Amino acid sequence: MSTQLLIYEKVIPVSKQRHIGWSIKVGADYAFAKHVNSVPLVAIEFPNAAAEYSIVFAGDKDAMMPVVLLGIRDKENLYLDEANQWDAKYIPAFIRRYPFVFSKSEDGATFTLCIDEDFSGCNQESRGERLFDSEGERTQYLESMLRFVNEYQGQFMRTQIFCKKLQELNLLEPMQAQFTLTSGQRLRLAGFSAVNRERLKQLTDEQVAGLFKTDELELVYLHLQSMRNFNSMLSRPNAGGESKSAGDVSEASSATEHEEAAAKEKLH
16 A cells, blocks of 8 residues: 655554554644644635645656645745644645555555544544443544545545646646745755746636636635745744744745755755
8 A cells, every 4th residue: 555654653544453442632832733833725725724834846747736834944844833743734644644644555446544543643542532432333533534535535635636737737847945044044945846936827718718717726825825835934033943943935946857856955
């Protein structure tokens, strides 16, 4: 089976035989996401996410997906405070579905609900929500999480279609962002793509109408609008400290393949 891991450590299929005595205690501690500087985003989340995050595109031609940027350094999440609580009004669904995730078979025909058994909230002391009742039936909690993950998977597949359309229209272009700290240190974030505004303007009336009818044109403009959040990333409260200081972010600019290969900071 295969799945996107990132924050997942020990992904095991949920089963009555293995998890009948298990409970999940979910709280406001997001320490499990402390070392990721981007997470996938599905299209339906764009309106909420665009207000607080920069939405860009990452991956290769066969697996391009939108992501929200959480930090500018490897293993840095600027959206967590010192108590590991999420410091934003909107929390991406990728984070909210944790510790659950779908894993698919090699042929992609079967999806299995799995859980990260290394999640600190997993326990066998009845803390939180039980996965199965005393008779071995799924609890309402487990059923609700199954529906949530199933809906996420459906939205994920629809988002892939959106990304393929952007690629077919040749709208995506490799980009990079320059950050200058008050200390004078310059950082560069690369390894992502964004919609090229000039190419967008060159679309035919028919192509624009097609994007409009499917609400995908709105997604494009939400993505472009969200790029302004690059400028506020380093002004977040937890971006300070002895080794970091707030600074300005230059507008994202085109990056050549050579520049991308040389960039020290990559999306993970």
